[in-house]
Amino acid sequence: MVKSPAEIAMMRRATEISVKAHLRAMEYAQPGLYEYQVQAEIEHVFRQEGAEGFAYPSIVAGGANACVLHYIENNDQLQDNQLLLIDAGASYRYYNGDITRTFPIGATFTPEQKALYEIVLEAQKKAIDEVKVGNSCRAAHEIAVCVITQGLVELGLLKGELEKLIEEEKYKPFFMHGTGHWLGLDVHDSGTYKIGAAKEDWTTLEAGNIITVEPGIYISPYIKAAEDQPEIPERWQGIGIRIEDDVLVTTEGNDILTAAVPKEIDDMQHR
Ligand SMILES: [Mn+2]
Numbered sequence: 001m002v003k004s005p006a007e008i009a010m011m012r013r014a015t016e017i018s019v020k021a022h023l024r025a026m027e028y029a030q031p032g033l034y035e036y037q038v039q040a041e042i043e044h045v046f047r048q049e050g051a052e053g054f055a056y057p058s059i060v061a062g063g064a065n066a067c068v069l070h071y072i073e074n075n076d077q078l079q080d081n082q083l084l085l086i087d088a089g090a091s092y093r094y095y096n097g098d099i100t101r102t103f104p105i106g107a108t109f110t111p112e113q114k115a116l117y118e119i120v121l122e123a124q125k126k127a128i129d130e131v132k133v134g135n136s137c138r139a140a141h142e143i144a145v146c147v148i149t150q151g152l153v154e155l156g157l158l159k160g161e162l163e164k165l166i167e168e169e170k171y172k173p174f175f176m177h178g179t180g181h182w183l184g185l186d187v188h189d190s191g192t193y194k195i196g197a198a199k200e201d202w203t204t205l206e207a208g209n210i211i212t213v214e215p216g217i218y219i220s221p222y223i224k225a226a227e228d229q230p231e232i233p234e235r236w237q238g239i240g241i242r243i244e245d246d247v248l249v250t251t252e253g254n255d256i257l258t259a260a261v262p263k264e265i266d267d268m269q270h271r
Pocket residue numbers: 098181212214244
């Protein structure tokens with residue numbers, strides 16, 4: 001769980017190659033292309049840069065496909081007005097990168113896409129701030145859940161009191177996975193998250209740990225509102241967003257190994 005300097009060097013290269021592939025995909029993607037063509041560009045960069053290949057099958061998901069968490073068919077045509085979710089990473093000397101970005105296929109975000117994206121981005125940044133020595137490895141997830149639930153309330157997609165919504169996990173139809181996992185020789189690297197049932201049993205972060213931070217919001221076209229919750233208007237449906245970086249815990253705080261891939265709204269529009 002604590003990477004040696006030599007391992008960190010391998011991880012820096014694996015993530016650097018993964019970054020290059022995402023930059024290429026962002027430059028290349030446009031309406032009319034097929035998801036598999038973007039996948040091919042990404043994996044071309046992996047091999048070109050000396051990676052063995054992908055760390056896991058690349059997810060290139062346009063529009064509502066992004067609501068399918070491990071969508072790997074990558075067969076659909078990219079449409080204007082949709083977002084493209086790409087979750088892809090290189091494997092370099094068996095060390096793995098794992099990056100997700102979600103950006104407009106066309107020139108801009110729609111208002112609904114933008115509103116949801118802003119929530120996920122804020123959740124991800126606040127979660128990354130929790131990745132530091134001495135913190136529980138669960139802290140990132142807790143803050144992400146809080147920001148996302150609050151954001152969904154503000155948009156009228158959830159209703160109720162924040163603490164109660166969190167306690168009753170009402171956010172789960174929209175955010176149904178964890179916020180991160182250990183990363184290294186395996187994409188979901190070996191290592192302990194929790195040794196018992198108590199809150200303090202979550203693993204405490206130490207320098208040399210590498211963990212992903214990847215909150216998301218998914219509004220499936222098949223979403224079913226809970227009994228006491230609002231129906232989701234159609235204009236929100238079919239939007240899936242995840243933002244994922246790989247974060248090294250350092251003695252000074254953290255080092256976002258994958259920070260060079262843009263995630264600010266202004267850097268992803270009109271590419
Ligand atoms: Mn991941």
